[in-house]
Amino acid sequence: MNKKVKTNFNLKHWLPFYLMFAPGFLYLLINNYIPLYGMQLAFKSFSYKKGIAGSRWIGLKNFKFLFATSDAFIMIRNTLLYNLLWIFVGMVFGVTVAILFNEIRNKAAKQFYQTAILLPYLMSMVVVAYLVYAYLAGDTGLINNAIVKGLMGKKDGIKWYSDPKYWPFILTFVQQWKQIGFGMLLYLASLLGIDTSFYEAAMLDGASKWQQIRYITLPLLKPTILMLVILSLGQIFRSDFGLFYQVPMNQGSLYSTTQTIDTYVYRALLENNNVGMSAAASFLQSIVGFIFIMAANKIVRHFDENSSLF
Amino acid sequence: MNRKAVSIVMASVLAASALAGCGSTGTGSTAAQSDSSAAAQSGSAAAATSAAASGAASEAASGDAAASGTSTAIDMNEDPYQVAIQVVTLPGVDYSTQEEEMEKAIDAITLPAINCTVDIQFVWISEVANTTSLAIAGNEKVDLVHVATVSPLSSMVGSDMLYDMNTDNLLQNRGQKLVELFGDLLQSGNVDGQQLAIPAKEFNVVAKGIGYNKAAADKAGVTLPETGTLDDLDTALHSLKDKNQDMMGWFGGEGTSNYLYWLQGYEGFGTNAAYGAVMDSSKELKVENIYATQDFMDYANRMYKWRQDGILQKDSTDKTSAQDYFNAQQLFCYPGDITPQLDALYKAQAVNNGFEYETMQMVSPKITNASVTEYMWGIASNSERPDKAMDFLNFAYSNADVANILMYGLKDTNYTFQDGSDKIIETNNTYTPAFLQIGDAQNMLIPSPAGEDFIQQWKDMTDKATVSPIVGYMFSDADYQTESAAITNVINQYLPTIENGSCESEDATKAYVDEFVKALQTAGIDDVIAGNQEQMDAYLAAQK
Numbered sequence: 001m002n003k004k005v006k007t008n009f010n011l012k013h014w015l016p017f018y019l020m021f022a023p024g025f026l027y028l029l030i031n032n033y034i035p036l037y038g039m040q041l042a043f044k045s046f047s048y049k050k051g052i053a054g055s056r057w058i059g060l061k062n063f064k065f066l067f068a069t070s071d072a073f074i075m076i077r078n079t080l081l082y083n084l085l086w087i088f089v090g091m092v093f094g095v096t097v098a099i100l101f102n103e104i105r106n107k108a109a110k111q112f113y114q115t116a117i118l119l120p121y122l123m124s125m126v127v128v129a130y131l132v133y134a135y136l137a138g139d140t141g142l143i144n145n146a147i148v149k150g151l152m153g154k155k156d157g158i159k160w161y162s163d164p165k166y167w168p169f170i171l172t173f174v175q176q177w178k179q180i181g182f183g184m185l186l187y188l189a190s191l192l193g194i195d196t197s198f199y200e201a202a203m204l205d206g207a208s209k210w211q212q213i214r215y216i217t218l219p220l221l222k223p224t225i226l227m228l229v230i231l232s233l234g235q236i237f238r239s240d241f242g243l244f245y246q247v248p249m250n251q252g253s254l255y256s257t258t259q260t261i262d263t264y265v266y267r268a269l270l271e272n273n274n275v276g277m278s279a280a281a282s283f284l285q286s287i288v289g290f291i292f293i294m295a296a297n298k299i300v301r302h303f304d305e306n307s308s309l310f
Numbered sequence: 311m312n313r314k315a316v317s318i319v320m321a322s323v324l325a326a327s328a329l330a331g332c333g334s335t336g337t338g339s340t341a342a343q344s345d346s347s348a349a350a351q352s353g354s355a356a357a358a359t360s361a362a363a364s365g366a367a368s369e370a371a372s373g374d375a376a377a378s379g380t381s382t383a384i385d386m387n388e389d390p391y392q393v394a395i396q397v398v399t400l401p402g403v404d405y406s407t408q409e410e411e412m413e414k415a416i417d418a419i420t421l422p423a424i425n426c427t428v429d430i431q432f433v434w435i436s437e438v439a440n441t442t443s444l445a446i447a448g449n450e451k452v453d454l455v456h457v458a459t460v461s462p463l464s465s466m467v468g469s470d471m472l473y474d475m476n477t478d479n480l481l482q483n484r485g486q487k488l489v490e491l492f493g494d495l496l497q498s499g500n501v502d503g504q505q506l507a508i509p510a511k512e513f514n515v516v517a518k519g520i521g522y523n524k525a526a527a528d529k530a531g532v533t534l535p536e537t538g539t540l541d542d543l544d545t546a547l548h549s550l551k552d553k554n555q556d557m558m559g560w561f562g563g564e565g566t567s568n569y570l571y572w573l574q575g576y577e578g579f580g581t582n583a584a585y586g587a588v589m590d591s592s593k594e595l596k597v598e599n600i601y602a603t604q605d606f607m608d609y610a611n612r613m614y615k616w617r618q619d620g621i622l623q624k625d626s627t628d629k630t631s632a633q634d635y636f637n638a639q640q641l642f643c644y645p646g647d648i649t650p651q652l653d654a655l656y657k658a659q660a661v662n663n664g665f666e667y668e669t670m671q672m673v674s675p676k677i678t679n680a681s682v683t684e685y686m687w688g689i690a691s692n693s694e695r696p697d698k699a700m701d702f703l704n705f706a707y708s709n710a711d712v713a714n715i716l717m718y719g720l721k722d723t724n725y726t727f728q729d730g731s732d733k734i735i736e737t738n739n740t741y742t743p744a745f746l747q748i749g750d751a752q753n754m755l756i757p758s759p760a761g762e763d764f765i766q767q768w769k770d771m772t773d774k775a776t777v778s779p780i781v782g783y784m785f786s787d788a789d790y791q792t793e794s795a796a797i798t799n800v801i802n803q804y805l806p807t808i809e810n811g812s813c814e815s816e817d818a819t820k821a822y823v824d825e826f827v828k829a830l831q832t833a834g835i836d837d838v839i840a841g842n843q844e845q846m847d848a849y850l851a852a853q854k
Contacts, residue, residue, distance in 0.1 A: 046469055047469055047470035048443070048446045048447055048469050048470050048471045048691055048692070049470035049471075049691040049692070050470065061792075064792045065791065065792040065795045065796060068792050068793070068796055068833075068834070069796040069799075069800075069832060069833050069834075070829075070832055071796065071799060071800075071833075133627065137627065138627070159812075161627050162807065162812055249627045249629075250564070251627065251806065252565075252802050252803040252804060252805065252806045252807060253803070253804075253806065253807045253812075255803045264799060267798065267799050267802055268795035268796070268798055268799050269795065273439060273443060273461065273466070273469070274469070274791055274795075275443075275447075275469065277791065277795065
């Protein structure tokens with residue numbers, strides 16, 4: 001009798017939590033777990049007639065095209081290096097901008113800046129691509145006409161869209177410009193959660209602004225920074241398709257610095273309509289992402305157990 | 311109550327997984343289903359032959375001695391089956407408002423004749439490949455599918471997307487008009503002994519060359535011969551450049567398609583001859599890498615010179631199509647196919663835009679595998695009733711009324727007859743299914759400005775044409791998927807720069823082409839070409 005009362009009590013306590021958890025769980029289950037069934041496609045020669053289960057197993061043949069050519073090195077190098085660079089740069093800029101934001105006291109100004117910096121994030125990549133084009137176009141671009149020809153006095157403009165060497169910088173610039181508003185939001189949210197009494201105590205002790213940042217803000221931000229870095233490491237084999245495909249205007253001559261695994265797969269399979277090979281590419285991306293997340297988490301846990309994800 | 315909550319959660323999880331699982335299990339079971347229904351069909355249809363059959367059915371049965379398999383008779387007593395047919399249009403157009411009316415008009419003819427109704431599925435050309443594969447993978451209703459143009463037959467073979475029309479002699483027994491009309495050309499839809507598609511066009515002869523703005527040529531005092539060479543074009547473009555500074559002479563566009571195809575007239579395999587090409591099938595049946603030939607090197611150099619001379623002006627970031635520039639009278643000419651049908655179409659367009667269209671033929675009329683396989687019909691492998699799909703297709707090629715509705719829309723709504731003619735129509739441009747080819751052109755309507763001699767023009771051109779010895783040969787790339795992906799990528803990387811002549815100098819152009827060829831070889835083009843040659847030799851040996 002006593003026991004039964006106890007269970008009832010527990011349920012009343014937990015039921016709302018279960019209900020809150022249910023939509024998210026269902027979403028994850030339907031969108032992320034059930035499709036795992038399709039991963040077998042990476043090892044099959046897919047037949048529309050026979051379906052996923054009935055198709056013939058062909059081992060690792062689907063993966064061959066990803067490594068068969070000299071392009072393989074270029075696209076994997078590009079994907080990894082851009083991602084590593086952007087994880088690092090994104091973190092530094094994100095934290096810096098978040099701290100700067102936190103110091104703005106004027107409410108109207110804060111709102112204005114926040115809107116302005118978040119706006120690019122809401123733009124479609126196609127729009128971004130044409131904005132970039134307006135700056136970089138050969139004959140009509142702003143940079144060629146105003147800066148290269150105007151200020152630097154050169155006769156010919158720079159052919160931005162046929163010289164791959166400029167693109168690591170251009171892509172990094174565009175990516176940061178677009179993402180920073182969103183990247184900084186999470187840091188800003190954790191900053192707002194820091195108890196102001198720390199700063200008051202520090203000020204009483206005569207700490208400078210820099211010392212407050214160095215000894216209070218950054219240590220308290222560390223868990224957030226680590227969590228976001230670990231999560232982004234899971235995406236290390238993926239790339240923003242729009243950024244790498246639309247912004248360089250799909251120019252063949254730029255492939256050496258703009259080709260990533262996603263664009264390669266898209267370009268290669270656009271003609272072939274091969275389900276197995278597409279599945280193999282995304283299988284590989286998932287597996288590598290999984291390994292990176294696990295490894296990064298393990299390393300973090302080794303140094304500081306509380307900051308790790310799991 | 312705790313258990314109840316848990317069970318509710320569990321139940322909803324189960325329900326969700328059952329729902330999500332539908333797609334995959336469904337595909338598996340339908341294969342079995344359609345097999346058994348096919349068996350049931352032939353049984354019931356055989357029974358129907360002895361029973362009283364309708365006019366159309368008995369007509370069909372009285373034909374040639376039927377091969378075994380599917381019955382030649384149409385069962386008129388069963389519930390009518392609805393045949394879904396893809397009609398491919400330009401991106402952005404929407405004909406949904408008149409779809410129902412068109413379907414009704416067709417049903418009124420087909421229901422009494424072949425006991426089926428129609429479901430027209432309008433698809434944009436840019437989406438047809440995806441739409442088809444998704445529909446078949448998701449087992450959505452689709453019967454007659456548009457093959458080729460953007461989704462070549464060879465790419466649909468490996469994945470079993472198309473139904474083999476030789477199954478139970480379906481094509482021979484129920485597609486008699488098609489067999490009669492296309493004859494040997496049916497070979498081009500035959501891959502590894504399976505009849506996966508049939509040609510859609512009755513006349514498959516194509517000449518190649520350029521279409522140009524006659525008004526601009528006259529104004530600048532430039533004359534182009536009716537049949538000319540690349541050098542004639544070169545001369546004309548240079549003198550045009552001297553006289554008319556505003557108009558672009560040539561436009562490389564995004565440079566993703568190899569224009570040499572229209573200027574030189576090789577027979578290519580795969581997109582942009584990714585699987586090699588036969589340079590001149592009347593001389594030597596040898597598959598070559600087009601990009602390693604002297605012709606291509608010369609072409610690359612010519613493009614470089616044209617750019618230096620200001621004939622090619624825009625850079626490869628320009629996504630405007632050549633047709634758009636041409637229609638806006640900002641571009642003098644562009645390369646393409648030349649046929650009586652296209653002539654009529656482009657002349658009408660030019661008149662609408664206030665100029666005159668003329669062509670210069672650079673490659674003489676030929677019937678090649680490419681021209682036959684450009685438009686084809688296939689039956690989706692998940693079609694519930696391949697026999698009814700075949701009935702409909704066969705009927706569309708026998709009955710001009712059905713084909714006319716699909717091709718030209720509805721009388722008075724979309725077109726009117728020219729005064730005193732029951733054959734020539736004036737369309738009002740409200741219905742143009744740009745990528746649809748269906749019906750026996752000899753009995754169908756003719757849109758102006760083509761006249762009564764339209765069919766005669768086709769016939770004359772066909773008489774003049776050479777038929778390629780490899781017209782029925784289709785390269786199967788099933789064993790070369792890896793190479794194919796790599797080659798496509800290399801072509802996309804190098805071709806745009808060459809098409810737009812954007813290298814720094816003549817030497818740089820040469821070095822760039824050499825680098826291009828080397829990259830193609832690394833990607834495995836030589837293996838693919840060797841495989842292609844082997845398959846072709848086997849085909850030729852079998853033809854003898």
